[in-house]
Amino acid sequence: TLSLSHPIEAEVAERMVSLIPCAERVRFAKNGSDVTAAAIRLARAATGREHIVVCGYHGWQDWYIGSTTMYRGVPNAIRDLTTSIPFNDLEALHRVIEAKPHQIAALIMEPMTSIWPDEGYLQEVRRITEEHGIVLVFDEMLTGFRFAPGGAQEYFGVTPDLAAFGKALANGFPLSAIVGKSEILDLMPSIFFSGTFGGEMLSLAAAKVVLDRMATGEPTKRLAEMGGQLTEKVELARPSESKDFLNFSGHPSWMFMQWSIDDPETLAQAKTLLLQEMLRNGVLVLSTHDVTAAFTDEDNDHIAEAYARSLASVAGGIAEGTLLERLECEPIRPLFRVRS
Template identity: 40%
Template sequence: MRGRDVIPGCTQTGSKAPKQWVQEVAPTHLEKGKGCRVWDVDGNEYVDYPMALGPVILGHNYPAVREAVARQLQDGTMFSMPHPLQVEVAELIVDSVPCAEMVRFGKNGNDATTLAAKLARAHTDRNVIATQGYHGWPDIWTAATEMDRGVPDAVGRMTESFEYDNIESLETIFEDNPGEVAAVVTTPMNLQKPTDDFLERVRELAREEGALLVFDEVLTGFRYALGGAQEYFDVEPDIACFAKGMANGFPISAIAGREDVMRLLERDDVYFSETYAGEAMSLAAAKACIETIREEDVVDHLWRQGETLIEGYNDIAAEFGLSDYTTCEGFGPRSSIQFYDTDGEMNRLAKSLFMQECLQRGILFSGSQLPSYSHDDETVEHTLAVYREAMAELADAIDAGDIESRLNGPPAGTTLRQRTGEHD
């Protein structure tokens, strides 16, 4: 593969790497997209469900966004002073997001989540960040994971992890770090709904302890509701971070929150500045995208189509007697299909075979389902028909005990180095 010679991992995004797919079956590069469909460099067409990992919420090459960007391109993309679109998009977010009183822009989710932690520390004059979920690659977040090589130990001592839907694990962090926790940073929704008023209790606990509550809405923002998961659950954080879903694939992010916290960015000693944060094409895309979501039934469509996929998949699994081996979990706007072995452990071979059968029938399947506004009824019906055929193959392979021998390439999870005998 040419990319391996010049690009570490052959990708700019870990979840798009060749090892995430059944190699020699899946395409390595996608060249074009329209609506809910994409084409690889060989011209093969697929129905897209990862949708670029979530940013393409309306559909590839969506007319309203494309036309807004084309108009802006004629006038220019970068300027020596702020473009008016900065104000217009900020006003849209303030009008749409419950916690938003002021807004600053970045280019990706990392910018927003890391700035949120910095603002919380500046506001509270504390250092410890309590974190749950994935918030990007910067040291402050990876210090709390197994991906911490290259991160100073001192950074790790300022990041403490807690479990979603486990208020006791968060209470322990406050008990172990009295008066030192600056912020609680959490993804407000995962694949399961919170129970026992978890988010409300997190909100209350953070307030009692003098810490800021930060919702990472990079994925949930504009997808679960116009105002994000905070609107859906009616729990308002102090700060929220957005990126995927706000510009239909154009690179932009936003941090929005309380005015008293956001105005810290006007101080000379609280610094955040990016040359490209005010780039006008992405702002034009964001304005067109958010206006479309606000004016049309985009969110309802995502819920409706996604729930049809979830229910349909689980019905098919039951039909073939595989409910103990595979299940679709989550909610309409975002769901994930899991595969298990007889011990209840994740089964990558079963996932790989199902993935292969979907790919060979024109469905770009990676496990995640992130429907867009362009996934119409006919497409969803076709997808479920393909799932039924793939499930039949998987059921037969489980019964015969020969899943791996049916794969036409290395299973998902096999790295390029492992394939060539090198150490990963």
């Protein structure tokens, strides 16, 4: 780590500019909350406005987490400056703009999670934000380099003003980046964005290798192929009765479990039993399939077989009313939910 800039920062930044449609400038940090918070501060500086509209999950800092059920410790004055809206709901966006005329600095959103955007939805969001002078921020911490080399903005053909990247950027090394329009990123010196390890070179060296590989398009192609193959194998292997309570949705490279159990207690028991039995069968899974380019056909076969055995246990527990008896731990309780 150096206290001054190193040429590798420019080399990695140049690669990001060449790949990501909105990237005219780049600034590095360590995690997602760093760069989503930077995007919000930049948007406020650029617009002279304070209110923020959020759509998805954007980290732990006050400006966002105060809009969730995990708001303890966040001042009300901060909470009042953020409004959350559902994905694919243009009417909700129109309502908050009407309620806060000329007050909204930014709309920050995940361009996709478990739900595909409706036809024209992202394009209309782009049009509305431009019309009202609102900075559009794509949180691409998960979609970045997964849907396409240039992220979901390349995949869907919609270019935001700013975007946040991380996770896959350095393939597990701690690195994130905010990218976007030069007219906004050039405000960086005036908002004070700094961190002791922001220029840490090992992560930047990893990112340089990652981005060179991403530029070929092969990693994202393989992610989609392996993710699609995994979903197909799971669907073929699992017991048919499991489709009554669990299905999958999302992009092939990032699939979400979608449960259809109404009773919260039964749902908690079923989810926990599935995780327990998957672990017993050698697979660690939570609620999504985050496939990697390292996955093999044999890995997918193993995961599908684990699902078949595990979902048979869950289906039996539901049918017999023995979910709790099958658990070897207390049911897991989610802290909060931020995605559909």
